[in-house]
Structures are given as C-alpha cells and as structure tokens.
Amino acid sequence: MIPRLLAGLSAATLLPAVLLLLPLLHVAPNRLVTGVPVAATDALEAWLWPTVALAAIGLGLLAVGRGKAAAGIAGLACLGALALLLAGLGAGAAELIAGKPLATRARLASGAWIGITVLIGALSLAAQRARLPVGVTSAAAVVGLLTFLWNAGSLDALSLAVELRGRSDTLATAIRDHLVLALGALALAACLTGGLALWRRGRGAVELTVSGLQIVPAVALLGGLVAALSTLLAAAPSLRGYGLSALGSTPALTGVAAFLLLPLWRGQQAARRAACPGHLDAARALGLTRRQILATIRLPLGAPLLVDGMRVAAVQALGLATLGALVGAGGLGTLVFDGMAQFAPDLILLGALPIIVLSLATEAALDGLEAALRRRWPR
Incomplete structure (x- = not known):
C-alpha cells in the first residue's frame, strides 16, 4: 500500500x-x-x-x-x-x-x-x-x-x-494494406505450423529451424527473398502468371510469416503438452475416443496457450509488416520511411501511431480472449 x-x-x-x-x-x-x-x-x-x-x-x-x-x-x-x-x-x-x-x-x-x-x-x-x-x-x-x-x-x-489532413486518403489505404499483409502472414504461418505439427519425428528439426530464423535480420531476410525470387522468375518466367513476383506482397508475406513461426510453434507445442499423461490415461480408461479426448481435455486445456502464442505472433506481425514497404508491399511503413527520407517527424508519427494503436488493440483483444478461456476452462 x-x-x-x-x-x-x-x-x-x-x-x-x-x-x-x-x-x-x-x-x-x-x-x-x-x-x-x-x-x-x-x-x-x-x-x-x-x-x-x-x-x-x-x-x-x-x-x-x-x-x-x-x-x-x-x-x-x-x-x-x-x-x-x-x-x-x-x-x-x-x-x-x-x-x-x-x-x-x-x-x-x-x-x-x-x-x-x-x-x-x-x-x-x-x-x-x-x-x-x-x-x-x-x-x-x-x-x-x-x-x-x-x-x-x-x-x-x-x-x-x-x-493527417494532407494524407488522409493515403493513410486509409496504408492501414488497409498493412492489415492485409499482417493477417495474411499470420494465416500463412499458422497453416505452416499446423502442417509441421503432423511431422512428429521431425519436431526437433522444426524447433531448431524456426528458432534459427529469429537470428536473421529482417531486412537481410527480405533482401535474400527478393534475390531468390528474382533468380527463380528468371529461370521460370511462367510463374509470373500465377501472381509470383520478386517485389511486393510475395516476399513481404513470406518474410513476415517466417518470423511468426516460432511463437506459433511454441504456443502449439505448449497446448499439446497442457494435458498431463494421467488425465489422458484416465480418459482412455473411461472409454473416450480420440475426438472426445480432444473436445473435453486437450482443447479446453490447450486453447488458452494457443491463443497466447497467437497473441504474440499477431502483435509481432503488425510490427514486422512495417518493413513490407521496403520491398514495395505498401502499408504504414510507406509513411514511416517517407518521413525518414524527408526528415519529417510528424509524417513518421502518422505512420507509427496507427501501428501502435493496432498492436495495443490486438494485444488487449487476444489477452481478453485468453483470460475468458482460462475462466471458462480453469486448469
């Protein structure tokens, strides 16, 4: 007190x-x-x-x-x-x-x-x-x-x-592009981690790979993706017909998703281990099927941990999406880097403040969802 x-x-x-x-x-x-x-x-x-x-x-x-x-x-x-x-x-x-x-x-x-x-x-x-x-x-x-x-x-x-008055139209478009990039990268990373979870024997290799990606500077990863995609498209120009490009959303989505793999993977693995072996053995002894065990034990105990990993990844995605402007993907990073190039602090703030607000709102929403799940299914 x-x-x-x-x-x-x-x-x-x-x-x-x-x-x-x-x-x-x-x-x-x-x-x-x-x-x-x-x-x-x-x-x-x-x-x-x-x-x-x-x-x-x-x-x-x-x-x-x-x-x-x-x-x-x-x-x-x-x-x-x-x-x-x-x-x-x-x-x-x-x-x-x-x-x-x-x-x-x-x-x-x-x-x-x-x-x-x-x-x-x-x-x-x-x-x-x-x-x-x-x-x-x-x-x-x-x-x-x-x-x-x-x-x-x-x-x-x-x-x-x-x-703000001078760039109101630009700001609205930048916010939309930023959200599309962040949510797209989050969805891509979630799909990848879900698929990798099925590879039970390779969990150690997956953990090592997603952890190793974190030490690569984001700008260097984006530059490497641009170079790799340029080489790929030069060798197979027909891929451009499928929307693949060396600049724009393709390298930005891939680069941001790569950094989201670790929090999503660890959240998924923590959720998988949330149910102790004793609970699972007791459920099997009672004759519960795998689907019933998933619905009554694994999901209730693991859902808050999944949401926790999603919360970390979502906030991280909103921040990393700023770098998408470096490879022509648009978003709020365009305003930030324009302001830096012009030495205009208020233009930098015009791009940075919405990112902060979006991150805080996402953090609060998913934190509230996690708390609600923990109250609904206390361990």
Whole structure:
C-alpha cells in the first residue's frame, strides 16, 4: 500500500512539474526543422492551470482514494485534464502560427507527449480499479475525445493534424494494406505450423529451424527473398502468371510469416503438452475416443496457450509488416520511411501511431480472449 501511495503522490507532483518545466510545443518555419521550443506558459496560457489542477486531482485520487467511486472520479479528472491539455495545445498552436507563412508548423514537444502518455495511463488505471474493461474503456474515452476535438477543429493547427489532413486518403489505404499483409502472414504461418505439427519425428528439426530464423535480420531476410525470387522468375518466367513476383506482397508475406513461426510453434507445442499423461490415461480408461479426448481435455486445456502464442505472433506481425514497404508491399511503413527520407517527424508519427494503436488493440483483444478461456476452462 505504501509503495503504491508514494508512486501515486510522486506522479501527482511530477506531472505538473513536467508540464511546467518541459517545452510543450516546437514552432518551426517548415516541417523539416525542429524549431524553437515553447514553454507551457506560452503554449497553454489560460488552459495551463486548469489542466495542472485536474491532473493533480486525478493522480492524487488514484494514489489515496479507494473504491469504485474514487476511481471513477479520478478517471473523469484525468480525462478532463487530457481534454484541456489537447484543446489548449491546439489553441496555443493556432495563436503561435497565426500571421506566419503557411509552411510554419507547430508540433508537439517532449512535455506534451509525456503529459498525454501519463494521463492515458492514469485513465487506464482508473478503469481497472473501477472494474471496467480497461482496454475498451480507455480506447473509447480517448477515441471519443479525439473525435470530438477533431470535429470541433480544436487540433487543426497542430503539425500532426496538418499531415493527417494532407494524407488522409493515403493513410486509409496504408492501414488497409498493412492489415492485409499482417493477417495474411499470420494465416500463412499458422497453416505452416499446423502442417509441421503432423511431422512428429521431425519436431526437433522444426524447433531448431524456426528458432534459427529469429537470428536473421529482417531486412537481410527480405533482401535474400527478393534475390531468390528474382533468380527463380528468371529461370521460370511462367510463374509470373500465377501472381509470383520478386517485389511486393510475395516476399513481404513470406518474410513476415517466417518470423511468426516460432511463437506459433511454441504456443502449439505448449497446448499439446497442457494435458498431463494421467488425465489422458484416465480418459482412455473411461472409454473416450480420440475426438472426445480432444473436445473435453486437450482443447479446453490447450486453447488458452494457443491463443497466447497467437497473441504474440499477431502483435509481432503488425510490427514486422512495417518493413513490407521496403520491398514495395505498401502499408504504414510507406509513411514511416517517407518521413525518414524527408526528415519529417510528424509524417513518421502518422505512420507509427496507427501501428501502435493496432498492436495495443490486438494485444488487449487476444489477452481478453485468453483470460475468458482460462475462466471458462480453469486448469
């Protein structure tokens, strides 16, 4: 209790200090330079003290409060502080770039990012203590707040919003391509591991192979696949008629799937060993058939472990799919690498933030499914 209290009180004290001492915005003449840091007093102005007060109240209640009521009030205070912070940053950015050339940008600085991260984390903690679904509650609150502020035009002056408006169509296509690539690689890897599981005598060789793939750098593997496919297509050009190509989705799907084999294989093997021999012997002694043993013993005990392996592989797939842009497969990696080539931090964030959101959502969904399976079939 005391360590948690000290941690909460420290956060309630340090977050206002972060907002007051660190720059909240950078104002630059264009999107390619960092710009001049802007302190909280100039970035937030009249929004500063209400934001600090609400943040301190929310974090303080999380530290000393008990029960659902205190957690609910703390969550509302943190959400209110987040709303004021974002609205204040948008208003401050609009004022700072008013009357300046159109290329002028106001981007979020370190203090703003730390403040936003801490407040979202505090909101999640409040939801947990109020015994609400943490991922769903936090995501709904943050997405609802951002949607409201976006529709109200409160964020229009921020550089990230400018990039989003300029690439909204590109972003939607990139998200779609990214999901197709990640899910396709996950399905391919799942099919491969399912087939390899039937080769009982070769399990040691399979384990060694899928483990060895992890030490190969992802970029090197993609480059090797491009070279190998180019050689193959040069020797057999007719394969192009089947959709095979040296660039694009073929090497990207294959390369990402190769790295997903290990978590899926280990999850599958853990699920296979979940039922102890005693349980299986007892089931056979009772006259249960293989199908009945699978439905009543192996599947209930192994399903959570299968989902756990799938959760690791799915999150890994969303991250690795970023590299598909290097071989022409599209996806959010296109925005990330374009931003790196142009030295445009907000363009990098425009590609990276959806990957983070998708990964967190996938992690929360599959973690919830795993927990539900464990409650349904406790070991």
